[in-house]
Amino acid sequence: MKYVEMSKEVLAGVGGLDNIKFVERCATRLRIHFYKKTKVDLEAIKKAEGVMGVVEKGGQVQLIIGPTVQEAYTDFLEVSGYNPSEHANNASKDDNEEPEVKNFSYYINVFGNFATGVFMPIIPALITGGLILAIKNLLVNYMGVGVESGTAQIMLAIFSAGFSMLPVWIGYTLASKLKMEPIMGAFLGAVLVSGSISGVEGLDFFGIAVPAVGYESSVMPIVFGVVFMYFVNKLLAKIIPEMFVFFLKPLLTMAIVVPVTLIILGPIGTELSGAVGNSMEAFMGFAGWLAVPVIAALYPYMVMLGLDKAVTVIMIESIATTGADNWVMVTGLVSNLCIGAAALAVALHIKNKKQKGLISSFGVTALCGVTEPAFYGSLIMRPKCLIGVAMGAVTGGLVAGIFGLQNYVVGGCPGLLTALFFLPEDGSMGNFILFWVVCAISIVVSFIATTVILKRTEKVDVSDEETEVVGDTVTAS
Missing domain, CATH: 3.30.1360.60 (Glucose permease domain IIB)
Structure with a gap:
């Protein structure tokens, strides 16, 4: 302990x-x-x-x-x-x-905190599944493992359990966040991904046609369904006698929520998900070269507000609908590397050995994807160093945006250890090489810019001290 x-x-x-x-x-x-x-x-x-x-x-x-x-x-x-x-x-x-005070900042914080509570608990499963898939692709494409082999199929099953069952995990965490029985949210998610419902044609419920929708890896349908369940749950809790609540409330809840979700909410959520994914793809195709550097420079402050967790849903939707994420993980990667490089520049600059070692460890940790110790422990009290971070983020972000760096795995703290996230399924190396180029540019530019800023700041401080001393001497004489 x-x-x-x-x-x-x-x-x-x-x-x-x-x-x-x-x-x-x-x-x-x-x-x-x-x-x-x-x-x-x-x-x-x-x-x-x-x-x-x-x-x-x-x-x-x-x-x-x-x-x-x-x-x-x-x-x-x-x-x-x-x-x-x-x-x-x-x-x-x-x-x-x-x-x-319930101003704009208040509602941003509420949204960020809520999204964090829903999506953060499931991130480890998504990361593990994504990395297993990346390793499977390496084995199949370069090491002679057969696509139909037991090894490849087991690894694919691990990925599927993490990513394809997303409605189950979101159902559980969202229901918990809404202070309902978490298992009921997971239950609804399991219904959606059931092989007898997801993507099945010709279904009906008491004569009402059920649209054929594939719910695996989807986000919005289960979100709509659980939110609807919340209101149904509250209503039933008021009208059902207490002695019957234990068995009657869950029964009636599912009897109401499942058909409404399958017939109305699920298809609407699927259409919205597709619209979000297609809109993001179109926007990044049109202005990605500009959006990536701008968001990368702002990303540290998104982390401060908790919005980095909130945009995870956009990454999930983008990968589910288009197969790749063009900006959420990419901007986080560039930003985190720049923070790590700036922290290492600070560590190199300071004289105190204990602080130097501590901040160096912060910098290395940030390069691996976890930036908050470096940001709060070495940079935020040196605001000018954040200029160096921004310069590196804009430079690295421009390269990533212009050449179209893409991420293929949901979740994680983007950094050097998430390199396999950027390896496409077909095994081609172009995007993977671009990943390392972007990493190198982001780190080098941020480190050099922060070092120059620290040295210039030190010179200004010394010059100011000398001016004060000269002024005192003249006054005394």
């Missing part, structure tokens, strides 16, 4: 167990939702050992931990004694507290 002391300090800083509303985690952050902001001591939380940075927004404190966030999450639950079922209603907001 490496994060025990940190957990104790954070628990005190957040106002104790009674002030905790909900605890969750994403890829790098421990997220603690609180009841009363007046009880939260942000400065104390920032000083806790093992916390790289702290973000407070939308009624929650987000602790930047890094790749070992799962350990921090487990230790915090153990130390705090937090249990969702026991602490769901143990406190209420302080009436004297000022209500949060």
Whole structure:
């Protein structure tokens, strides 16, 4: 339990167990939702050992931990004694507290936090499935493994379980986020991907024709279905006598939701998904060379707002409908590499050996795809270094946009370790080579630009100090 002391300090800083509303985690952050902001001591939380940075927004404190966030999450639950079922209603907001201003930023945070809770839990399955598929393609295309061999089929089944069953995973996490029985959302997802329904022609429900739609790997149909289930669930909870709720509510819920989803919501969601994918493909074909560098430069701030998780759905839809993602993973890759390179430039520049080693590790971690320790631990307090990050992102993004770099795998923290994400199924190497070219340009430009900025800043600081000394001397004489 490496994060025990940190957990104790954070628990005190957040106002104790009674002030905790909900605890969750994403890829790098421990997220603690609180009841009363007046009880939260942000400065104390920032000083806790093992916390790289702290973000407070939308009624929650987000602790930047890094790749070992799962350990921090487990230790915090153990130390705090937090249990969702026991602490769901143990406190209420302080009436004297000022209500949060519901401006544009507020709704952006709400959307980002909601999307994170839905999509982040399923990302490991998607990454694993995608990497297995990439390795299978390498074995088939270059190492003599037969397409019909047992090895290839098993690896394809692993990919299919992760990606093709997407409606099941989204159904579970979305239902959980909407505070319903998670298994009911997964149940609806399983119905959609069932071999007797998905893509089957000529179905009807009591004489009403059911459109033939393939639901494997889809997103919008299950989202529409679970949202509809939420309202049906609330209505049935009000009208069904308590003694019959246990068996009658789920039965009636599925009896209502399944046909409505299959006949109305599913086809609408599928059409919208296709429209999104086709629109993105058309836009990137028309202005991708410009969009990629701009978004790459803005990407670190999208991470700050949680929007990087929110756009995961666009990547999923794009890969499901067109077979490739032209910007979500690509812009994240360029941005993350530039942050890592800038952090390494900072580490090379500073004199303190302990800080140099720590920031160097942040930089390497960012090059591998996890940027928050580097961003919050070395760059955000040196705002001019962010100019170097932006210069590298625009340069690398231009190359990626002009030559059309594509990603073929959903999810993950884009970086050097996600190289196989950019290897196409046919085994051709053009896109893979372009990946390494973009990586090299992004890293080199960002590192050099940040180094130059740091050296010029140092010269200006020294010049200012000398001017002050000369001025004092003249005054004294």
